[in-house]
Amino acid sequence: MSDRALIHRSLDGEALDADERRRLERLLRSDPEARALHEMQAALRRLPTERFPDTALQQVLRRTSRRRRLHAAGWAAAALLLLAIGLPALRELTVPPTPEYSAEEIAEAERQLAQVFGFTSETIGRSTLGETLEVFRDEVSPALRRLPLIGTGDGS
Amino acid sequence: MKRLLILLVAIGLAPALAADAWKEHPGYVDLDRFVALAGGDEALTLEVNITGALLTIVAKSDTDLGRLVRDVKGVRAVAVEIDDDTRGKRVREFVRRSERELTERGWSRLATVREDCEEVSVLTRDDGDLIAGVTVLVVDLCGGEAIFTNIAGFVDLELLLEFGGDKIPGLDRLEGMDR
Numbered sequence: 001m002s003d004r005a006l007i008h009r010s011l012d013g014e015a016l017d018a019d020e021r022r023r024l025e026r027l028l029r030s031d032p033e034a035r036a037l038h039e040m041q042a043a044l045r046r047l048p049t050e051r052f053p054d055t056a057l058q059q060v061l062r063r064t065s066r067r068r069r070l071h072a073a074g075w076a077a078a079a080l081l082l083l084a085i086g087l088p089a090l091r092e093l094t095v096p097p098t099p100e101y102s103a104e105e106i107a108e109a110e111r112q113l114a115q116v117f118g119f120t121s122e123t124i125g126r127s128t129l130g131e132t133l134e135v136f137r138d139e140v141s142p143a144l145r146r147l148p149l150i151g152t153g154d155g156s
Numbered sequence: 157m158k159r160l161l162i163l164l165v166a167i168g169l170a171p172a173l174a175a176d177a178w179k180e181h182p183g184y185v186d187l188d189r190f191v192a193l194a195g196g197d198e199a200l201t202l203e204v205n206i207t208g209a210l211l212t213i214v215a216k217s218d219t220d221l222g223r224l225v226r227d228v229k230g231v232r233a234v235a236v237e238i239d240d241d242t243r244g245k246r247v248r249e250f251v252r253r254s255e256r257e258l259t260e261r262g263w264s265r266l267a268t269v270r271e272d273c274e275e276v277s278v279l280t281r282d283d284g285d286l287i288a289g290v291t292v293l294v295v296d297l298c299g300g301e302a303i304f305t306n307i308a309g310f311v312d313l314e315l316l317l318e319f320g321g322d323k324i325p326g327l328d329r330l331e332g333m334d335r
Contacts (some may be wrong), residue, residue, distance in 0.1 A: 101210055110214055112204045114221055116233045116305050121320020123292050124267055124278050 007038050011045055014021055178207055178229035183281045183289015185258065190234045190304045201301065202235035210297055220319055226242040228309030236302045244297045248275060251293045251302065255279065258291065266290075273298035280313075287311045 001009075006024055010016060027034045058134065102110075176177065178184060191200060206214075207230035215225045222292050225231070238244045255277050262281060268275035281289035290311050294303045 015223055067172065101213060106210070106213055109206050109210050110217075110221060112233075113206055113211075113214060113225060113231055116204055116231050116307070117221065117224055117316060117319050119233075120278070120290055120292050120305055120307065121316050123276055123294060124317065126269065126276070 003034055004037065007034065007041060011038070011041050033137070173310060178308055181229045181288070181308045182262070182283060183287075183306075183310075184230065185291050185306040185308070186305055187232050187234050187306055189254070190236065190250075190302075193236050193302070195243075199239070199243075200234070201237050202233060202303070204231065204233040206231045220315070223313050224319055225309075228307055228311065230308045231306070232296045232308075233278065233303070233305040235304075237296060237298045238295070238302055244295075247302045248295050248297070249273065251277070251295050251304075255293060263289075263291065283310075284302070287313055290316070 001020075004018075006027070007018060009020075010024055028038060160205055179186075191292065193205070211228065211230065215222055215228070238247055250314075252275075255265075258279050263279040264282060265277060267276070267278040267281045275294070277291075277293045279290070279291045280287045281291075288310055290305075290307045292303070292305045294301075296302065
């Protein structure tokens with residue numbers, strides 16, 4: 001058995017035989033380190049060993065969890081506030097305002113659009129498709145007018 | 157917090173991105189390259205660019221034009237003056253190349269005119285049974301002008317032809333027939 005184990009056994013109240021008791025006495029008299037260890041361990045054993053009261057522990061837990069809930073609620077409130085205040089500001093910065101057009105500007109746009117659509121239409125009319133249209137106008141259409149209409153209820 | 161910031165930025169930027177969304181439309185053709193053909197503002201005789209809110213306002217009007225642009229996302233037109241033969245040849249070659257590129261990208265030739273001093277191409281971009289875009293490329297060497305137009309969006313061809321006064325006689329009767 002080591003000197004350290006002998007010191008611990010004596011302090012823990014274990015029964016030592018006569019040889020062990022004499023060995024411990026000699027050790028504590030002759031070895032200052034052994035004596036210091038003995039004194040320190042004895043002091044540690046004199047510390048109060050009362051349990052931390054459960055009610056106190058629960059109070060600490062309650063406070064902690066409440067703080068956590070408040071923490072989460074705080075973030076949620078901050079996010080909502082940011083959405084309410086920050087989003088319009090962000091949109092101001094990133095989105096150009098919807099332009100307001102005057103009656104003149106709208107009229108000019110209509111004129112330009114009419115020009116483009118009219119040009120496109122005329123170009124198609126002048127092309128080979130235009131020739132097809134002429135055939136429709138001059139030949140197919142008169143022929144259709146002569147035909148009794150099928151499925152329109154005015155003849156069969 | 158990081159996710160919230162990303163969400164906020166996404167929400168904030170969405171309308172801004174939507175403003176240029178028509179450029180992603182299959183019927184859109186970038187006419188900037190034709191503007192570049194002009195080589196300077198003095199040769200650019202016409203530039204029309206109508207999209208977004210202004211187009212929406214016109215679309216709300218109860219007119220033929222309003223009905224015509226109802227499903228249109230953007231309208232653009234560019235006219236370039238051709239004041240010499242060199243530029244004329246350059247423009248004609250460029251237009252032919254552009255026409256080829258467009259057909260390779262899924263555009264179809266609806267109509268073509270090739271005469272001595274005039275070349276006309278009408279191209280459409282089909283989306284199923286609908287026309288999702290119309291582009292007209294005209295080079296008139298005698299008139300000294302090249303005109304390019306692009307209508308991006310769904311176009312009612314019959315309504316378009318009626319708009320130009322070229323109503324197809326009898327077509328309405330054909331559509332009314334069951335067989």
